[in-house]
Amino acid sequence: IYILAIESSCDDTAAAVMCNAQILSNVVANQKIHEAYGGVVPELASRAHQQHIVPVVDQALKKAKIDKSQLSAIAFTRGPGLMGSLLVGTSFAKSLAYGLGIPLIDVNHMQAHILAHFIEEKDFNKPPFPFLALTISGGHTQIVKVNDHFDMEVIGETIDDAVGEAFDKSGKLLGLGYPAGPEIDKRAKLGNPKAFKFTKPKVDGLNFSFSGLKTAILYFVQKQVKANPNFIEERLNDICASIQYTIIGILMDKLKLASKQTGITHIAIGGGVSANSGIREALKQSEAKFGWTTYIPKFEYTTDNAAMIAIVGHLKYLKGEYAQQNVMASARLKI
């Protein structure tokens, strides 16, 4: 089974080719244009997808050393994401599937961040069901009870900002580039996580909130800079380490509660922020601390990629779950 997968939900144009759940190629074109604006500009993202999609798909097929006539199906991200971005991948996938006369398969991006764990996994049963998935990304922060590949329940989520936004917005006010998550991660390794204390938000149950933290960091930095104009420069690593430490604490507290409430001890993470070395480390340590079995995705399957779309395409192909030509992109698609 050869699947060509296309991902264009936000600012990365990606294509991957998969053969029987093995990745043959996984191509991502990042859009540098947004850096100058400190965040993704939807209209520019859509235009860049238009420019990238043909060469990216071509390259994925070339790297996989297959011809498009060998493809069994085309999988694409239907949502959630930016409408203008989603439309490019959706229209492209529809036309290609129609032209080749092969099935079209629609994929939910947030399910894909979770199902990425099954790439190259024999029998697709590791992590074993049911497991908990903490999906942390640029637009989402969710705890999902995964009963089966396509039977998922969101049991907790953010009531305001996503955790990726917390990283990016904190980074922005420290003068870091976009996205700031990877840079904060790098600097956090060189700083003292307990140098500064930020209070954790009080949110009931399994939900999250990150907008208060962002404001707290803003006020803290403003106050310090008033007293010492070089504060950010001098203490950047310590600030980054403290922010990251606080965020990881918030995530781990909720995961612990979710595990306690559900009795589930198989815990997976996914999404762009799961690339963070601190959260990866904290999760590993939780195995000895709480008796969990944890699942950490390969680095290249954390931020947006089409390999994760391909595995969902493969699993749906096995079930014969195809989309019709009139399928529409959906910016707010739910899990």
Ligand code: ATP
């Ligand atoms: P969504 O998946 O919710 O639609 P998205 O697709 O835009 O959002 P992803 O590509 O999954 O988001 O993740 C991007 C986010 O991950 C950005 O906010 C980025 O800062 C963050 N990120 C990437 N690497 C790291 C890291 N090492 N540490 C912290 N955050 C990181």
Ligand code: FE
């Ligand atoms: Fe994503």
